[in-house]
Amino acid sequence: MKARLRSLFFVGMLSFITTAAQASSWEMKMYENGKISVVYWVVAIVIIGLSIKITLLNLQLKREKRKHHS
Amino acid sequence: MMKNWWKWICLLLLMYVIIVALVVPLVPGGESVNITALHPGLQRVEITGYNTHFMQEEENLQCYVSVGKTWVKGQNITVLSETQAAFDLILPDTLPEKNIGFYANTHYDGTIFLSTAMRMEGFVFDANNPWKGDSITVQNEEQQFFGFPFQPNLFETIRNLMFHVPMWFTMFFLMTISFVMSIQAMNQKPEKDLKAAAAAEIGLWFCALGLITGSVWARFTWGAWWNKDPQLNGAMVVFIVYATYFILRKSVQDEIKRARLSAVFNIFAFILMILLLMVMPRMVDTSLHPGKSGNPAFSKYDLDSSLRLVFYPAVIAWGMLGYWMYQWQTKVNQYKNEEHEG
Numbered sequence: 001m002k003a004r005l006r007s008l009f010f011v012g013m014l015s016f017i018t019t020a021a022q023a024s025s026w027e028m029k030m031y032e033n034g035k036i037s038v039v040y041w042v043v044a045i046v047i048i049g050l051s052i053k054i055t056l057l058n059l060q061l062k063r064e065k066r067k068h069h070s
Numbered sequence: 071m072m073k074n075w076w077k078w079i080c081l082l083l084l085m086y087v088i089i090v091a092l093v094v095p096l097v098p099g100g101e102s103v104n105i106t107a108l109h110p111g112l113q114r115v116e117i118t119g120y121n122t123h124f125m126q127e128e129e130n131l132q133c134y135v136s137v138g139k140t141w142v143k144g145q146n147i148t149v150l151s152e153t154q155a156a157f158d159l160i161l162p163d164t165l166p167e168k169n170i171g172f173y174a175n176t177h178y179d180g181t182i183f184l185s186t187a188m189r190m191e192g193f194v195f196d197a198n199n200p201w202k203g204d205s206i207t208v209q210n211e212e213q214q215f216f217g218f219p220f221q222p223n224l225f226e227t228i229r230n231l232m233f234h235v236p237m238w239f240t241m242f243f244l245m246t247i248s249f250v251m252s253i254q255a256m257n258q259k260p261e262k263d264l265k266a267a268a269a270a271e272i273g274l275w276f277c278a279l280g281l282i283t284g285s286v287w288a289r290f291t292w293g294a295w296w297n298k299d300p301q302l303n304g305a306m307v308v309f310i311v312y313a314t315y316f317i318l319r320k321s322v323q324d325e326i327k328r329a330r331l332s333a334v335f336n337i338f339a340f341i342l343m344i345l346l347l348m349v350m351p352r353m354v355d356t357s358l359h360p361g362k363s364g365n366p367a368f369s370k371y372d373l374d375s376s377l378r379l380v381f382y383p384a385v386i387a388w389g390m391l392g393y394w395m396y397q398w399q400t401k402v403n404q405y406k407n408e409e410h411e412g
Contacts, residue, residue, distance in 0.1 A: 036226040038226070038227045038230070038286060038287065038289075038290045039092070039226055039227055039229045039230055041286050042227075042230045042233050042234060042283045042286055042287060043088070043092070043233055045279065045282050045283050045286065046233045046237070046279055046283060049275070049278070049279045049282070050275075050279070050391070050395075053272070053275050053395065054395065054398075057395065057398045057399060057402060058398075060402045061398065061401060061402050061405070064401075064402055064405035064406060064409070065405065067405070067409060068405055068408065068409070
């Protein structure tokens with residue numbers, strides 16, 4: 001489990017660095033003509049952000065319930 | 071099913087908010103003109119609109135320019151596309167004042183207005199100038215369809231109002247719950263401390279989302295990811311203070327002591343939040359946020375009736391979701407506490 005998490009972390013970091021390297025072009029695209037793409041980004045951030053927290057809560061609750069009943 | 075009726079309402083409201091916020095079009099507005107300077111005599115001006123229907127309304131299109139309180143009709147109007155039209159503008163040598171505004175009018179789009187900084191070359195300005203301009207019959211028509219307001223510096227990003235602002239409302243709501251629970255925890259009810267921590271944890275999550283979405287929006291509207299603004303800096307300080315609350319909780323092992331210490335810290339954090347986000351931004355002279363700089367809240371110019379139809383449900387829906395998550399987090403905290411005690 002720990003090994004999987006570690007590899008997931010490295011993959012995540014690698015993706016982040018690759019994205020950061022492209023940041024200038026990404027930023028240009030995002031604000032090109034200054035229209036709807038900014039809204040899509042904001043909606044995505046809110047939905048993904050809340051989904052992460054809800055998933056974490058769900059997993060925590062399941063784990064705690066299992067511990068509680070065993 | 072009946073027990074969870076409010077959760078169903080929350081989901082329905084969220085669906086309504088997301089769909090309507092993304093689907094409703096923006097009302098037409100003036101985007102730009104192709105010239106940066108005006109001079110006396112004949113000049114060809116090209117006006118670019120946003121979400122306009124110039125081709126569809128070619129017969130009815132009228133273009134005109136305001137010079138202070140005087141109007142000048144555009145001649146030889148040519149429609150180039152749905153959003154572009156060109157017209158001849160003839161100005162005299164002497165003008166009453168420097169304020170210039172560009173207008174285009176159709177029955178379907180209503181009247182669109184564009185105010186832009188313009189160099190005035192070769193004019194003589196005389197307030198007593200007898201020049202009367204042209205008589206204009208069309209007066210500020212409304213567009214014939216429902217839409218969100220067009221703001222020249224916001225464009226489509228005005229929709230972010232339904233996602234960014236409710237994050238802060240929800241954070242305030244949850245931090246208030248946390249504050250009340252902390253007061254109860256101080257009054258010999260240490261079990262309320264778990265609820266205070268749960269509300270603060272979810273509130274902090276909403277605060278983080280508010281900061282991130284605000285930064286993305288600020289890059290478009292104000293030109294930078296982070297700006298020198300009392301509201302922005304105050305929000306970051308609030309985030310750090312509430313993050314410290316959780317560090318404090320982790321550092322104390324004794325349950326009773328932890329409940330008391332955390333409750334005291336939480337009460338001060340809440341007061342600080344009110345001061346930093348609600349009092350301070352209204353005391354300074356300049357703030358980028360609407361509704362600040364001495365204004366009590368959203369004024370009628372910031373929030374019109376079409377936005378209210380989505381904004382108020384958005385505040386309720388995200389708030390309900392926050393409360394739902396808070397209940398979930400409380401259960402997790404209670405299980406953890408029982409395990410710790412056991």
